[in-house]
Amino acid sequence: MAELTREQKVEFLKTIITIRRFEEKTIQLYQVAKIWGYLHPYVGEEAIAAGTCAAIKKSDYIISTHRGHGHSIAKGADLNRMMAELLGKSTGYCKGRGGSMHIADTELGMLGANGIVGGGIPISVGAGFSCKMEAQGRVTVCFFSDGAANNGVFHEALNMASVFTLPVIYVCENNMYAISMSACESISCKDIANRASSYDMPGVIVDGSDPEAVYGVVSSAVARARSGKGPSLIEAKTYRFGGHHPNDPAEYRDKKEVEYYKSEKDPVINYKKKLIDEKILNEEEIKMMEEKIKKAVEDSVRFAEESPEPQLERFLEEVKSI
Amino acid sequence: MREIEYREAIREAVIEEMNMDPKVFLIGEDIGKYGGAFRAYKGLLDMYGEDRVINTPISEGAIIGAGMGAAITGYRPVSELMFIDFSTLAMDQIVNQAAKIRYMTGDNLRCPLVIRTQGGAGRGVAAQHSQSLEAWFYHVPGLKVVMPATPYDVKGLLKTAIRDDNVVMFIEHKMIYLLKGPVPEEEYTIPFGVADIKRQGTDVTIFAYSNMVYKSLEAAAELENYGISAEVFDPRTLVPLDEDALIASVKKTGRLVVVTEACERGSVASDVAAKVSLKAFDWLDSPVKIVAGLNTPIPYNSTLEQASIPHKADIVNAVKEVMGI
Structure with a gap:
């Protein structure tokens, strides 16, 4: 694989920090009940979305999960429209009808976050058929979690994607917990990537805190898919820094384990350090990047707060026609 | 007017729509060489090839997911559930995914998906192959439910279903596939919501x-x-x-x-x-x-x-x- 350019590396960092700051802001807004319902922050897992979406084109499709804000941001979503959706406003991606778990956009090729664990996996088969039938070299990336890998449709979909040689890249974000259920106690094999052998596709494990490593393995899988060789399964080992949602203290986890990942595997800290060590950015430039991102996130909150609520009269009219 | 079988009327509707719109394709179990469990797709594999008549493994969730994923990316699939009883294996994809996506995303993603299936008793196939489950789908906002009785109706309504931008549960009855009825040679469609x-x-x-x-x-x-x-x-x-x-x-x-x-x-x-x-x-x-x-x-x-x-x-x-x- 070709050396990564400076611009690519800077972009990785920018995406990772943008996701982190966006998520931190959503947690704050959740705590003051401006965002309600369910919120599943992607904090700690940012490098997977950043590395993966950098390896595909805007015209490619992604299928996301309930913990999906990072995927949308990495695919190029507008923070304003995302935040507006989280606040239930009419200017949001789904006009306030979807919320955190259902952000989707045709133009972005974002085929939907999903409130059902594993719910997006079968949809990847259809998006894969679509890419294959079009024959324009388009691919579909399907994000899912360790929890979803135990759902029956995982088997149906990966088998079918393989049988029909579909250009789909399955990216399992193994953050070690399905709410409180640990992956170690719920998965019959050591690594989810091993399951790829059942479907006669490559199965690769990657450090999900390292955007360059993720970019590398996803790029290989994308090249394979574009050349008509079919699907791949990538297992990105990662960690959910917080609980399942902001109100989950996650007491079922060992404190030492949490401390280890937060100190050793934080993609924001690690990648900043790497780019400084490699003299790609200096501290001042990173500070400027942070400030720019902070402003963009704050602007998104302002945009969302100033946006109109969906009109009740219009809703009632629409309901009549459904 | 000529008289044709109910299943032949289905076949004609599918052929006409596939000829008219290259985005229409069929996906389901045993719809290839076998021509479908009730032979409604007889000969279609030879006519349209494996890319448009997709014969799948027994994976009902993935059959509906495949239809939905293709539908939200610009195709007009007809996913087949061989028996409505098997919809139980695909309920998440039908009810939580396909039925919701257009509304839930603020009309951002449209899902022109037809789910063809059949139900009903009378064939001696007992409790897991004879149910009438239309009420389940009738109950769910976001699904249209079509249950044609005659060859004329099944043809005109299936053509409308394929052209509809929403998810249509198209429920046939296993005891009427061989019934004959008048169907004009000329093309026609039947609008939904007209008794x-x-x-x-x-x-x-x-x-x-x-x-x-x-x-x-x-x-x-x-x-x-x-x-x-x-x-x-x-x-x-x-x-x-x-x-x-x-x-x-x-x-x-x-x-x-x-x-x-x-x-x-x-x-x-x-x-x-x-x-x-x-x-x-x-x-x-x-x-x-x-x-x-x-x-x-x-x-x-x-x-x-x-x-x-x-x-x-x-x-x-x-x-x-x-x-x-």
Whole structure:
């Protein structure tokens, strides 16, 4: 694989920090009940979305999960429209009808976050058929979690994607917990990537805190898919820094384990350090990047707060026609 | 007019739509060389090839997911569930995913997906292959539900379903695939939400759909012997339901018998009876009567199976009751 350019590396960092700051802001807004319902922050897992979406084109499709804000941001979503959706406003991606778990956009090729664990996996088969039938070299990336890998449709979909040689890249974000259920106690094999052998596709494990490593393995899988060789399964080992949602203290986890990942595997800290060590950015430039991102996130909150609520009269009219 | 079988009418609809729109494709179990469990797709693999007639493993969730994923990316798939009983294996994809996506995303993603399936008893295939589960889908906002009774209706409605931008549950009945009926050579479509009066009458309205249309027509013929003029009202599509035409029919006849093969509890028939009672009470000369299947898993034994679903005699008796004779 070709050396990564400076611009690519800077972009990785920018995406990772943008996701982190966006998520931190959503947690704050959740705590003051401006965002309600369910919120599943992607904090700690940012490098997977950043590395993966950098390896595909805007015209490619992604299928996301309930913990999906990072995927949308990495695919190029507008923070304003995302935040507006989280606040239930009419200017949001789904006009306030979807919320955190259902952000989707045709133009972005974002085929939907999903409130059902594993719910997006079968949809990847259809998006894969679509890419294959079009024959324009388009691919579909399907994000899912360790929890979803135990759902029956995982088997149906990966088998079918393989049988029909579909250009789909399955990216399992193994953050070690399905709410409180640990992956170690719920998965019959050591690594989810091993399951790829059942479907006669490559199965690769990657450090999900390292955007360059993720970019590398996803790029290989994308090249394979574009050349008509079919699907791949990538297992990105990662960690959910917080609980399942902001109100989950996650007491079922060992404190030492949490401390280890937060100190050793934080993609924001690690990648900043790497780019400084490699003299790609200096501290001042990173500070400027942070400030720019902070402003963009704050602007998104302002945009969302100033946006109109969906009109009740219009809703009632629409309901009549459904 | 020429007469063709119900399954041949399905085949013609699919061929016409596939010829017209290259985005239409078929996906399901045993639809390739086998031509579908009821042979509605006979010869289509040879005509359109494996890319447009996709023969799948037994993976109902992925069959619907495949249809949905293709639908939201610009195709018009027809996903097939061999038996409506197997929809249980795909319920997340139908109810949580496909039915919701257009609304939930603020119309950002559209899902022009047809789910072709069939249900009903009478074939001796027992409790897991004979159910009438339309009420499940009728209940879910975001799904259209179509249940055609005749070759003419199945062709015109399937063409409309394929062109619709929403998810359509297209539910056939296993006992009528070989029935013949008039179907014009020329192209036509039938809009959703437009009922068809299968027989005009003045004394009582019999609301019936799918296979029950035939039993109701038999009953209406027999009722002539008692001097009763029964109107057989076939909604053809349950969602959207042609309520205006139904109310108009009831206003004309003053009496309503609702027939369904499904068991009564939580059924479409109960809902229709309630709607008419709520909206046309003043025009009713007697309480609405429901003729439904028994509250039982469908038994294998023929005598028991036949006893578990409505027949002509049940409809005749119900009509006599509402007529007070």
